[in-house]
Amino acid sequence: xxxxxxxxxxxxxxxxxxxxxxxxxxxxxxxPTYFSVEYVINPHMEGHIGDVDKLxxxxxxxxxxxxxxxxxxxxxxxxxxRGFPDMVFCANQxxxxxxKDGKKxxxxxxxxxxxxxxxxxxxxxxYEETSYEIVHxxxxxxxxxxxxxxxxWHFKKRLLWGGYGYRSSKEVYDVISETFDTPxxxxxxxxxxxxxxxxxxxxxxxxxxxxxxxxxxxNGKELIHTxxxxxxxVSKYEAExxxxxxxxxxDGKNVFIQQGCVDVNHKLKEAGFKIHEFSTYxxxxxxxxxxxxxxxxx
Ligand code: ARG
Numbered sequence: 001x002x003x004x005x006x007x008x009x010x011x012x013x014x015x016x017x018x019x020x021x022x023x024x025x026x027x028x029x030x031x032p033t034y035f036s037v038e039y040v041i042n043p044h045m046e047g048h049i050g051d052v053d054k055l056x057x058x059x060x061x062x063x064x065x066x067x068x069x070x071x072x073x074x075x076x077x078x079x080x081x082r083g084f085p086d087m088v089f090c091a092n093q094x095x096x097x098x099x100k101d102g103k104k105x106x107x108x109x110x111x112x113x114x115x116x117x118x119x120x121x122x123x124x125x126x127y128e129e130t131s132y133e134i135v136h137x138x139x140x141x142x143x144x145x146x147x148x149x150x151x152x153w154h155f156k157k158r159l160l161w162g163g164y165g166y167r168s169s170k171e172v173y174d175v176i177s178e179t180f181d182t183p184x185x186x187x188x189x190x191x192x193x194x195x196x197x198x199x200x201x202x203x204x205x206x207x208x209x210x211x212x213x214x215x216x217x218x219n220g221k222e223l224i225h226t227x228x229x230x231x232x233x234v235s236k237y238e239a240e241x242x243x244x245x246x247x248x249x250x251d252g253k254n255v256f257i258q259q260g261c262v263d264v265n266h267k268l269k270e271a272g273f274k275i276h277e278f279s280t281y282x283x284x285x286x287x288x289x290x291x292x293x294x295x296x297x298x
Pocket of ligand 1: 041042045086089091092116148149150196198199286287288289292
């Protein structure tokens with residue numbers, strides 16, 4: 001049975017009583033060999049066509065890779081593919097799940113833009129090789145769903161947060177909720193600069209989130225404040241220009257974040273998180289940063 005929640009009056013649970021889920025221990029990264037800005041499909045890409053410094057991008061990516069290894073994650077590196085300059089953003093082509101009995105499954109995305117549709121089969125191969133069961137959405141019913149760019153697991157709980165409006169359609173969450181047997185909190189996104197949920201909301205641990213309030217409706221903000229004990233707000237500058245909310249906290253303690261988010265880093269430290277700053281300036285030109293440059297896997 002599907003359960004998609006869009007306002008607080010539909011809530012019939014507390015996060016603490018939801019089923020536990022293991023934290024992922026693997027990271028998928030795609031090499032930035034063919035990364036560049038070649039078209040404009042989000043406002044951040046405007047003015048950046050042909051503007052990527054490839055060597056700098058490679059360097060930025062290597063630093064991130066090393067950091068996941070240092071944290072103890074198993075890192076699976078996939079080759080980039082010529083003609084797919086955005087494939088490095090491997091949060092977008094899929095949404096993996098682990099069931100109660102440890103079965104691994106994945107829903108493959110239906111990319112919103114023509115330019116990115118061809119990335120999906122390459123990422124699907126990675127799942128096939130690691131014994132995930134593959135689920136395809138009916139693309140005659142759903143025009144778009146961009147994986148973990150828009151659908152983010154609550155930290156260690158069977159609860160999914162799903163953004164919609166720009167890259168994913170709201171209706172898709174009924175199917176996802178049913179397929180993964182999980183409630184979904186569906187949040188409408190209302191500012192095109194924050195086109196994926198991972199650009200304006202960052203899961204930190206089971207009780208803590210950071211987010212940029214203006215990217216959400218009142219219903220969305222109320223849901224966020226109701227389901228998280230600690231809510232850290234990000235300023236417009238750090239959210240929009242530095243993609244602070246596109247940080248990632250893969251273990252509930254260490255936060256990987258774009259360099260220079262001075263204000264929110266202060267709040268994160270006060271809340272007990274450990275900050276690791278990275279330069280992702282080349283990737284910001286394409287409208288992406290730390291979170292969307294990886295996929296967490298079981
Ligand atoms: N240029 C890419 C796009 O517009 C960037 C994707 C970034 N991914 C993310 N989940 N925020 O699709």
